[in-house]
Amino acid sequence: MAQNEIWYETLHAGFGQYFSIDKLLYHEKTAHQDLIIFENAALGRVMALDGVVQTTERDEFIYHEMMTHVPLLAHGNAKKVLIIGGGDGAMLREVSRHHAPEQITMVEIDAGVVTFCQQYLPKHSAGAYDDPRLQLVIEDGVQFVNQTDETFDIIISDCTDPIGPGETLFTSAFYAGCKRCLNPNGIFVAQNGVCFLQQDEAINSHQKLRQYFRDVSFYQAAIPTYYGGIMTFAWASDNPALRQHDLTTLQARFIAAHLPCRYYNPAIHTGSFALPQYLLNALAEPGGE
Numbered sequence: 001m002a003q004n005e006i007w008y009e010t011l012h013a014g015f016g017q018y019f020s021i022d023k024l025l026y027h028e029k030t031a032h033q034d035l036i037i038f039e040n041a042a043l044g045r046v047m048a049l050d051g052v053v054q055t056t057e058r059d060e061f062i063y064h065e066m067m068t069h070v071p072l073l074a075h076g077n078a079k080k081v082l083i084i085g086g087g088d089g090a091m092l093r094e095v096s097r098h099h100a101p102e103q104i105t106m107v108e109i110d111a112g113v114v115t116f117c118q119q120y121l122p123k124h125s126a127g128a129y130d131d132p133r134l135q136l137v138i139e140d141g142v143q144f145v146n147q148t149d150e151t152f153d154i155i156i157s158d159c160t161d162p163i164g165p166g167e168t169l170f171t172s173a174f175y176a177g178c179k180r181c182l183n184p185n186g187i188f189v190a191q192n193g194v195c196f197l198q199q200d201e202a203i204n205s206h207q208k209l210r211q212y213f214r215d216v217s218f219y220q221a222a223i224p225t226y227y228g229g230i231m232t233f234a235w236a237s238d239n240p241a242l243r244q245h246d247l248t249t250l251q252a253r254f255i256a257a258h259l260p261c262r263y264y265n266p267a268i269h270t271g272s273f274a275l276p277q278y279l280l281n282a283l284a285e286p287g288g289e
């Protein structure tokens, strides 16, 4: 790809989104994926893996605030947090804003994503890789959760779509491993696609997670460059109460946490668990359960 070319996302057959490459910053095949980072006048710096948009400077805050502050404030006292994937560093940035965690473990399969996102997307990690609580592991997330002897209060699967190395992060082997290393009262969340266009992903995750967790659902937010409607985030725990905090409790925790948010607030938190009827119908159908 060169400067002033048009970059087309290849996630869906027959339709999609495109970006002008106003300035090409990096484009190489890493050990695992095709990694491109470029500047776009409308969205800032954009990073894509294997032809699929992973993150843009302009709208990443929505996704990263929702994938961190919802489980962390719902838990209320998470000491050990595990991030699977997250190579661009923004998930780590948002988790590190919380003072309660004593250890943040990040398991990313592709060292190239960490290296080149630190270099070309510095606003994403914003220095979070220097957090002394970080333990960075370059490994396949499935392998890690099935072999580690550590346990965690929160597991955040900040994975790609189920293509390439990300495919294994939507399997029963991965979910069983997460169940294995999640503490009592622990919470698992995962990026689970745009349900209007990738409904099977939600059904698949729902079906598999219910084999391991008592309370499985989704919450949602609309992120412009994950186009096609709301993105669903899988939620799994063994304590349904964790998903049902009242607004007063969340407001108290949010104020105490002093989080500088641009999307998350307690009302958004509680409202995000409301799901469209078409998704609820699909999840209730035989095979969806």
Ligand code: SAM
Pocket (backbone or CB within 6 Å): 049, 053, 054, 055, 063, 084, 085, 086, 087, 088, 107, 108, 109, 110, 113, 139, 140, 141, 142, 158, 159, 160, 161, 164, 165, 166, 167, 168, 169, 191
């Ligand atoms: N926010 C993005 C989204 O919603 O599509 C995901 C961002 S993040 C860049 C996705 C990360 O998952 C990438 O850095 C990729 O290298 C990593 N990844 C993919 N498969 C993995 C695996 N099996 N184990 C660990 N990390 C993985």
